[in-house]
Amino acid sequence: HDQQAAALMAASLGYHRRERKPFWWAHFDRLAAPADEWADTGDTLIASSVTLDADWHKATPRQRKLRRRVRLVGDFDTGSTLRPKDKVFLLYESPGPEGLPSGGAGTRSWSSAEVVERTVDPHFHDVLVVEELLQGDEHSSLPMAVTPGSPIPSTSLEAAIESAASAMCDQLPTLxxxxxxxxxxxxxxxxxxxxxxxxxxxxxxxxxxxxxxxxxxxxxxxxxxxxxxxxxxxxxxxxxxxxxxxxxxxxxxxxxxxxxxxxxxxxxxxxxxxxxxxxxxxxxxxxxxxxxxxxxxxxxxxxxxxxxxxxxxxxxxxxxxxxxxxxxxxxxxxxxxxxxxxxxxxxxxxxxxxxxxxxxxxxxxxxxxxxxxxxxxxxxxxxxxxxxxxxxxxxxxxxSLTWRMHPDLCARVSDLSYDGRLLSKTEVTSARALDGVLPGVHTVRVDHRGNATCSEEESTEIVGQVEKLLGAAWTGDPDMPARPLDEADILVVAPYNAQVASIRTALSAAGLERVPVGTVDKFQGRQAAVVLVSMTASALEDVPRGMSFLLSRNRLNVALSRGQWCAIVVQSGVLTDYLPTTPDALAELGAFLRLTGGCDDPATSPRPEARR
Known part of the structure; x- marks a missing residue:
């Protein structure tokens, strides 16, 4: 224990420096390498089109620097987390505007900006509006890409760790x-x-x-x-x-x-x-x-x-x-x-x-x-x-007691992530009821091929599932009378931003704009009567970032545990038809198969067509 603690303290001293190093390596690589050969593409957007929303100006008399608004259209990679107010860099092809830093002769230059708005256009392309601060002289050049901004300075954290490490050194060999x-x-x-x-x-x-x-x-x-x-x-x-x-x-x-x-x-x-x-x-x-x-x-x-x-x-x-x-x-x-x-x-x-x-x-x-x-x-x-x-x-x-999940749903989540020790507060959770729908985890298999980060087939199935659920009598609070299940009582979770956009478009076309859709990162802390999970990718060879991302117990746990009554997993019929090559991958696949095994039909009996 003591040697391990000393080793951890020593490693803590360089933690923030080591965390910054990959960022700056990737940044200077992007300045020199062709865009299609960038080694790290997290939170980067190579623009297919760039337009100027507002030229250089001062929004208020107190602002010292001129700024402008630029709109870039492109495609983020899976897992992008950029949101409004995040700091970013804008990259310019060589030769860039005068006064901007660069990686040396013949490399791209960059300026600083802040994200104003992030949306998706009708063709599922990402749209990013940024406010760029003027460095050097005014210019009319437009950037070719957005990349992550500088890491937050960690001077005070590093000083605090150094102080703690010094205190430990002063007392060695005791701690x-x-x-x-x-x-x-x-x-x-x-x-x-x-x-x-x-x-x-x-x-x-x-x-x-x-x-x-x-x-x-x-x-x-x-x-x-x-x-x-x-x-x-x-x-x-x-x-x-x-x-x-x-x-x-x-x-x-x-x-x-x-x-x-x-x-x-x-x-x-x-x-x-x-x-x-x-x-x-x-x-x-x-x-x-x-x-x-x-x-x-x-x-x-x-x-x-x-x-x-x-x-x-x-x-x-x-x-x-x-x-x-x-x-x-x-x-x-x-x-x-x-x-x-x-x-x-x-x-x-x-x-x-x-x-x-x-x-x-x-x-x-x-x-x-x-x-x-x-x-x-x-x-x-x-x-x-x-x-x-x-x-x-x-x-x-x-x-050990959850007040959220029905015992049938809790049992699956508990087995997946909590060594079977998480239990449901049955006097509360068992008093809930959703007419015509069984509690727990259900699997709906959809045939599709070649899908990676977007599946129109699963988007269509999600819409069908929502339409069947709406209007069912829902008793969420035992002290209140049953009411029809509403759009706000359903959460839809997808692993990729492109699939989130596809599902939103499909729901909107069906008149279901109020159903919340997002990645698990957006919904941590939220809950709803029913959670629909789209796995999106067709098969092992189609999965970006590997199966370890898609079948991550942590991400599945967050998604499924949003539900009070049930979770419905929508997946390709051949998604799990592969042989893992490592013990960890085998454990991941086994946990997912246990999770999604059992009842494939959430309905207890046919009901009249749901009301909207």
Whole structure:
């Protein structure tokens, strides 16, 4: 354990540098190589047409730089995540406009821009509108491609990791008794009483977790919350109890502002006054908690605050000494710790005496670009789970009851991702009912050939399934009367953006524009009565990015677990007709076949044609 922890700490030192390296390699490769030979095409769009929406101008008198709006049409590769407000580069063929940086003589040059709008045209081509900032003199040249913008600077995170590593070196061969080191050592949480973690009584996880946190001796506690188990509800009540009853000063950190702010909303709803909860860089309009303008305002608030309080932010806030003084918090809550890497966990842990890791490593993982000598790119919860679907009991708590999924659906998801330990809250979930449709996971097989990222056959089948479902009597809340199933009660998930666009077009042509359609990335956190999943690709040889992407347990888990009543998987009849060549690929295929085996017909009996 100790040698492993030291190796992880050493690897954390270069984590951010190694994460940046592939980006800049790919960037300079794109400046010199022909566009059809680019090695890395993630989030890149080679324009088939470019038009000028607005020439150089200043939108307001206070703006210093001229800017213009450019519209580019092309095709993103599968898995593109660009969205409005993302920073991008615009590439120009050589010779480019004067004043722009380039990769050297005869190479392309680039400028900086921000995404304004991303849409899909009637021919399923991606359309990107960007606002370009002027560098150098005004020019009329138009770019040939959009590529990812610079990585976010990580200076404060790297400094925090360096400080933690220095502290470890100073104490070698013994290791510091800190929360981050306990996580790296993967030992059970260290308690002041010397006892193990409290038992959960009467399914009151919040009470057990609160008692466990109060007993921590500068250590960590992990809590795994699968979909529908009330992770945010439970976590917010733990924080509320610690603040109101014990006067703790607590931080909440996550990968994104939206996740942090969602937890802060829950904390206020759990009874912490809004003036005791603070956050800068607010994205929520008119929040119930206190929004302040910047990091210095957070520091001023903490310095003036007496008693318990909560401060929210991202990793940059909790590694910024001008915002949060190291060691000044009693507890740091890492929300969505199933997507928060070990290196960044080391960085932010210095802000507090103890860590509470909330999340689910069986959901979508954090995206990593670099190659690392140790598993510092793995999530904190994934590291502690150590390959198990459910967190080992000696390291924390597994929230084992989902209030979302019917027992028949839950059983499939539990077998797929949670070692069979996830159970359904039957008195709630079994009281729901959808007339004429069986609960659970169903498979609909459609004949098609040669489809990779778009399948019109599956899009047509999705429309047919939606039309059959609409109007069925749905009892979602046992205390409310049954009502006709509506378009908003269905989610449609596809693995590729092109198939998302195809399904939307087909639904729109059928007058079903209100049915939500997207990739799993869009729907994490959402739920609906029925989830329809389009697998899209026809066969192994057609699958872009390989079967490991299409049959990923994490992605399938997120998709299926959106459903309250059932999930319907639409796939090619020959999609799984292949022989895996590795043990991991065999396990993936076996898990998918178990998942989609059984009932192929979701209907219990014929019903009259559904009403719209």
């Amino acid at each position: 510091p008794r800190t929360a981050a080191v306990d996580v790296l050592r993967r030992i059970p949480p260290r308690t002041r009483s010397g006892a193990g973690l409290p038992e959960v009584e009467d399914a009151d996880f919040a009470a057990a977790i609160t008692a466990a946190v109060l007993d921590l001796d500068e250590s960590y506690l992990a809590v795994q919350g699968p979909p529908g188990t009330g992770k945010t509800y439970t976590g917010s009540r733990v924080v509320a109890a610690l603040v109101r009853e014990h006067g703790w000063r607590i931080g909440v950190v996550a990968q994104s502002h939206s996740v942090v702010e969602n937890m802060l909303d829950g904390i206020v709803a759990a009874g912490v006054p809004g003036d005791r909860v603070v956050k800068a860089k607010t994205k929520t309009a008119d929040p119930a908690w206190t929004a302040v303008p910047d990091a210095r305002s957070v520091a001023s608030y903490l310095n003036a605050s007496e008693g318990g309080c909560v401060v929210g932010g991202t990793a940059w806030d909790f590694t910024n000494p001008q915002c949060i003084e190291p060691g000044s918090l009693d507890l740091l809550v890492v929300d969505e710790a199933g997507q928060f890497c070990l290196a960044n966990t080391v960085a932010v842990a210095r802000a507090a005496q103890n860590l509470l890791l909330l999340g689910d490593p069986q959901q979508l993982p954090q995206v990593s670009q670099g190659t690392h000598p140790e598993a510092v790119d793995e999530s904190a919860l994934g590291w502690l789970a150590e390959g198990h679907g459910a967190l080992p009991a000696e390291r924390g708590y597994f929230l």
